[in-house]
Amino acid sequence: xxxxxxxxxxxxxxxxxxxxxxxxxIFAARVIGPLVLLATASIGISVxxxxxxxxxxxxxxxxxxxLGITLYADQFGLLFALAITIGxxxxxxxxxxxxxxxxSLALLLAGTGSGLALxxxxxxxxxxxxxxxxxxxxxxxxxxxxxxxxxxxxxxVISGFGAALALAGIALVYQATGTLNLAQLAQLxxxxxxxxxxxxxxxxxxxxxxxxxELFPVNMWVPEVYATASSRVSALLAGVVSKLALLIIMRLxxxxxxxxxxxxxxxxxxxxxxxxxxxxxxxxxxLNRMLAFSSIGQLGVMFIALSIxxxxxxxxxxxxxxxxxxxxxxxxxxxxxxxxxxxxxxxAAATSPVGAALFVLLSxxxxxxxxxxxxxxxxxxxxxxxxLDQPLYYFAAFVILAAASLEANxxxxxxxxxxxxxxxxxxxxxxxxxxxxxxxxxGAGLAAAVFMLVPLADRLDSIAAQATDxxxxxxxxxxxxxxTGRVQ
Amino acid sequence: xxxxxxxxxxxxAAFGLMLIGIGGIVISNHLIRIIxxxxxxxxxxxxxxxxxxxxxxxxxPIIVNGNMPAMMADPVPQALVxxxxxxxxxxxxxxxxxxxxxQRAYGTLDxxxxxxxxxxxxxxxxxIGMPSSSDKPADIRKLPxxxxxxxxxxS
Numbered sequence: 001x002x003x004x005x006x007x008x009x010x011x012x013x014x015x016x017x018x019x020x021x022x023x024x025x026i027f028a029a030r031v032i033g034p035l036v037l038l039a040t041a042s043i044g045i046s047v048x049x050x051x052x053x054x055x056x057x058x059x060x061x062x063x064x065x066x067l068g069i070t071l072y073a074d075q076f077g078l079l080f081a082l083a084i085t086i087g088x089x090x091x092x093x094x095x096x097x098x099x100x101x102x103x104s105l106a107l108l109l110a111g112t113g114s115g116l117a118l119x120x121x122x123x124x125x126x127x128x129x130x131x132x133x134x135x136x137x138x139x140x141x142x143x144x145x146x147x148x149x150x151x152x153x154x155x156x157v158i159s160g161f162g163a164a165l166a167l168a169g170i171a172l173v174y175q176a177t178g179t180l181n182l183a184q185l186a187q188l189x190x191x192x193x194x195x196x197x198x199x200x201x202x203x204x205x206x207x208x209x210x211x212x213x214e215l216f217p218v219n220m221w222v223p224e225v226y227a228t229a230s231s232r233v234s235a236l237l238a239g240v241v242s243k244l245a246l247l248i249i250m251r252l253x254x255x256x257x258x259x260x261x262x263x264x265x266x267x268x269x270x271x272x273x274x275x276x277x278x279x280x281x282x283x284x285x286x287l288n289r290m291l292a293f294s295s296i297g298q299l300g301v302m303f304i305a306l307s308i309x310x311x312x313x314x315x316x317x318x319x320x321x322x323x324x325x326x327x328x329x330x331x332x333x334x335x336x337x338x339x340x341x342x343x344x345x346x347x348a349a350a351t352s353p354v355g356a357a358l359f360v361l362l363s364x365x366x367x368x369x370x371x372x373x374x375x376x377x378x379x380x381x382x383x384x385x386x387x388l389d390q391p392l393y394y395f396a397a398f399v400i401l402a403a404a405s406l407e408a409n410x411x412x413x414x415x416x417x418x419x420x421x422x423x424x425x426x427x428x429x430x431x432x433x434x435x436x437x438x439x440x441x442x443g444a445g446l447a448a449a450v451f452m453l454v455p456l457a458d459r460l461d462s463i464a465a466q467a468t469d470x471x472x473x474x475x476x477x478x479x480x481x482x483x484t485g486r487v488q
Numbered sequence: 489x490x491x492x493x494x495x496x497x498x499x500x501a502a503f504g505l506m507l508i509g510i511g512g513i514v515i516s517n518h519l520i521r522i523i524x525x526x527x528x529x530x531x532x533x534x535x536x537x538x539x540x541x542x543x544x545x546x547x548x549p550i551i552v553n554g555n556m557p558a559m560m561a562d563p564v565p566q567a568l569v570x571x572x573x574x575x576x577x578x579x580x581x582x583x584x585x586x587x588x589x590x591q592r593a594y595g596t597l598d599x600x601x602x603x604x605x606x607x608x609x610x611x612x613x614x615x616i617g618m619p620s621s622s623d624k625p626a627d628i629r630k631l632p633x634x635x636x637x638x639x640x641x642x643s
Contacts, residue, residue, distance in 0.1 A: 147613070156583050159515065168532075172540075
């Protein structure tokens with residue numbers, strides 16, 4: 001099963017070889033990136049199909065679990081590794097003068113993202129997370145405008161702050177347990193991390209990894225970056241990369257941190273995220289920033305879902321995440337030609353009827369109108385929230401419902417403008433074919449989900465069940481009981 | 489516990505460095521100072537990580553001629569810190585080069601001004617006016633002494 005390693009190394013290797021290949025043949029350098037990602041995705045799918053019920057652990061170089069580097073692949077991790085690989089393939093950077101650089105960066109993003117999703121210890125999670133962050137700086141600044149440099153720098157400041165806090169959190173975990181392997185941490189944490197030190201470590205790591213997951217206090221970068229980066233990069237960051245950071249927080253929550261206070265922190269930050277994000281989106285007057293703020297709101301819903309104890313919370317968060325994974329990139333691709341003020345969108349439906357119809361579909365799903373997947377995803381969050389029968393959880397359900405009405409208000413405002421009879425001053429350019437095709441493909445996936453809701457929900461439920469099975473994790477990574485403890 | 493215990497001093501140094509770094513990021517407006525704040529914060533986090541398994545008098549974990557040292561230092565945090573330092577240096581260089589680009593584009597390194605100019609640029613590109621900002625009062629408030637000052641200036 002060493003094929004799994006290729007999912008990470010193949011894109012990384014190609015990224016670094018790309019400039020050498022470019023010297024030999026410009027055409028080859030242009031084609032090889034997407035081909036490698038296609039190969040990586042097919043490797044991922046073949047591993048997935050052989051996976052079955054038992055998760056898979058790979059020890060790099062044959063060094064056993066507590067000492068060696070562990071890759072852990074269950075359906076949960078593989079799903080997100082495939083999401084970043086296929087997402088990068090679909091949102092491959094457009095040809096421009098610095099095509100070579102952006103292709104390398106896109107390949108690096110796919111490789112580090114897969115590594116992050118499949119890593120089985122905190123050390124590698126930290127390293128891959130940092131690499132992914134640096135790659136996203138490059139992608140954002142790659143547009144070359146003064147605005148993109150300034151927003152990258154402001155993002156870098158927040159991100160650097162978060163990374164240092166996450167590192168401090170890892171230090172606290174290591175101080176208490178003497179290991180960074182997640183399987184060993186899962187065994188030791190009930191005894192050694194169920195205290196104030198463990199809680200402090202959780203908060204530090206939540207804020208650290210929360211920067212990319214658009215967590216409430218550390219998401220000031222979101223509107224600036226999504227407004228200044230190219231729309232394909234925004235689509236990747238909002239759609240896929242934020243979910244990878246969320247995956248790390250989910251893994252930590254399942255395996256390492258079990259304090260009830262941790263769930264309260266998630267709930268409160270999630271509520272604040274939904275409220276602030278949706279209110280800001282309601283006030284926004286340009287489409288890019290409206291979508292950016294609404295993405296903060298959606299991530300807030302996922303954090304609220306995570307705060308539900310047990311399997312139901314992970315299931316709900318996964319459902320919202322997968323829904324958002326399809327929806328937000330598609331919306332950002334549509335915003336490519338519709339960037340700018342919402343008032344200026346008047347009559348845009350006349351020049352691009354397909355885009356406008358797709359936008360209506362996506363808006364309805366984002367709000368949560370019944371037959372569409374967005375409705376079921378929100379239902380999965382709200383039902384267990386109400387079932388918990390506690391005031392703060394009731395309040396969270398209320399906030400999500402109130403946010404839905406706000407979403408309806410601001411998204412319908414855009415839709416009304418799109419179908420306005422009197423066009424704005426300058427005629428709108430229709431969407432580029434590649435953008436529109438990708439957006440329609442993602443939207444069609446969302447629409448198709450309506451017809452297979454039950455098998456889809458079953459599949460997501462089984463993924464969540466496998467992800468929350470701590471003993472299976474320990475069994476896969478270290479079958480022998482781990483009693484080495486701290487190396488003296 | 490003795491207040492001048494080595495561990496105590498080292499831990500307070502780590503947390504102190506982190507606090508100074510966070511303070512620098514939060515309080516200062518100059519971009520270079522903010523970047524140095526991040527560097528200090530990282531240094532503090534690295535020190536904390538090294539301290540997590542620090543034993544006084546431990547030797548390097550190398551077995552020489554089959555002799556196992558009595559107490560060995562844990563190599564894992566050292567490897568992690570080494571990685572973190574390398575990443576930190578790279579990010580520091582990137583931050584400084586971005587700061588140069590920003591300075592060339594906007595002519596300032598003041599974070600507040602950069603934020604305002606960025607906001608202005610995004611709004612201009614979108615074709616909407618600047619949002620009403622709380623940073624700047626919309627108009628001079630009509631207070632008694634304001635009108636006095638204006639009259640004095642006018643006369």
